[in-house]
Amino acid sequence: MSPAGFSFPFAPPVEAVTICDTTLRDGEQTAGVAFSLQEKCAIARALDAVGVAEIEVGVAAMGHDEIADIRAIRAELRRADPVVWTRLRLGDIDLAAETGVRRLHVAIPTSDRQVEGKLRTTRAHLLEDTGRILEAAVARGFTVSVGAEDASRTDPAFLGALGHVAQRAGAVRFRVADTLGILNPFAAHSLVAELTRQVPLPLEFHAHNDFGMATANTLVAAAAGATHLSVTVNGLGERAGNAALEEVSAAMEASGVATGIVLRDLPSLSALVAGASARPLPASKPIVGEYAFTHEAGIHVDGLLKDRRTYEAEVIAPDRFGRTHRLVVGKHSGLAGLCKALHDAGLPHEVGTASALIPLLRIWANEFKRPAGPDDLAMLVGMLRPTVVKGDPAQGNAA
Known part of the structure; x- marks a missing residue:
């Protein structure tokens, strides 16, 4: 069966x-x-x-x-x-x-x-x-x-x-x-x-x-x-x-x-x-590519964080192949994924900070065309006004 x-x-x-x-x-x-x-x-x-x-x-x-x-x-x-x-x-x-x-x-x-x-x-x-x-x-x-x-x-x-x-x-x-x-x-x-x-x-x-x-x-x-x-x-x-x-x-x-x-x-x-x-694998090569089990889009990441089964079928679960889901942040990230990435990077991760960071993240992603790592996030957070980082997004997005 x-x-x-x-x-x-x-x-x-x-x-x-x-x-x-x-x-x-x-x-x-x-x-x-x-x-x-x-x-x-x-x-x-x-x-x-x-x-x-x-x-x-x-x-x-x-x-x-x-x-x-x-x-x-x-x-x-x-x-x-x-x-x-x-x-x-x-x-x-x-x-x-x-x-x-x-x-x-x-x-x-x-x-x-x-x-x-x-x-x-x-x-x-x-x-x-x-x-x-x-x-x-x-x-x-x-x-x-x-x-x-x-x-x-x-x-x-x-x-x-x-x-x-x-x-x-x-x-x-x-x-x-x-x-x-x-x-x-x-x-x-x-x-x-x-x-x-x-x-x-x-x-x-x-x-x-x-x-x-x-x-x-x-x-x-x-x-x-x-x-x-x-x-x-x-x-x-x-x-x-x-x-x-x-x-x-x-x-x-x-x-x-x-x-x-x-x-x-x-x-x-x-x-x-x-x-x-000497033939590098395409990043999205099924099963074995670097990004085969990587998620960025906000709707997918939010679902996975709540219940892996929302965007994971048993037959193609990454652990069948000795792999794991990888969540990254980029242009299409939503609040849930960005808050988790900030938390994992040891950075302020309140909803207000993440909400203010999203416009900067999208500008950054358009220029660099890769997922943002911890150092990138730290740099972007550093561009926010201190009041925003403390949780008051009404003060504006960037310093």
Whole structure:
């Protein structure tokens, strides 16, 4: 059962989903991002500790330095299964064998535009190559999942045919990739629902965020039958990025669907990846952003001070993520919030003082464009007439 007050438009058909993280592969493909081996190992350990079930640890075809890194990362994992990403090439399988990892994800371009424009082949030849190469990988002892690259622009009937070939060759899962991020939640639900009927394998969904819908598309994919969800920490990834691990796992847990993710550890994981990627988090980033649980507006702060439940839903309560509400003062502060901030700063905090301070605070906020801290409040209080500070606002606002 989902916690009170929260539900999705489509009820997920399962009680649990598997989180598959690709921060170390797709996340590092973000333009300008490069992780050192030390950073890769730290991220892998953190992903393992937070409860991620599968971690794409790299691309063996990048060469022997990458293979050495993958071997080192693999040694850091205690619970999560490492997965090596490959193309549909026997040479990639050979290189993956050198990593010591026994799980492969084989990516296969599937749209006609990619089959004809990138691979210079036909659907028939692609199906033949898929069966042959997957059988070879399975024969070598690999557990193999298959990814349909550009699935959102592919004929669903062809995806179904590819899924049957993959299943006969011994693959264990079929990934549906919205490679260009062109789906919306309605189209994502429709595509995954159709493929659950056509593909005889469990489905994984891999979303990109070009229209800002990766998290939403991932959630409705789960509602349509996807049992595995591909994500990255902080939504790192090509172009506009991927579905964010912290958003997807928090929302799935809020809906009553288990992910195995330790929600309280998400902020530290997010901070680690933000530092390693040199991509600072947006201040209002859901769940992990600095201001995600920060309130300034007078009506919100007044309500929270009286009863946290007025502006806090159980499913998104900050303590679920090891965080707390933060009340700040600024242009939109009301008397209740300002009186509390003055009290906490050890300053005069009578209603009269706060009332007289509000016009000055608004002028200050327009100029400095940040919350006012204790020193700022002390400076502003110092600008008030002494009679005002003593509680007589009728004497005027400023000295």
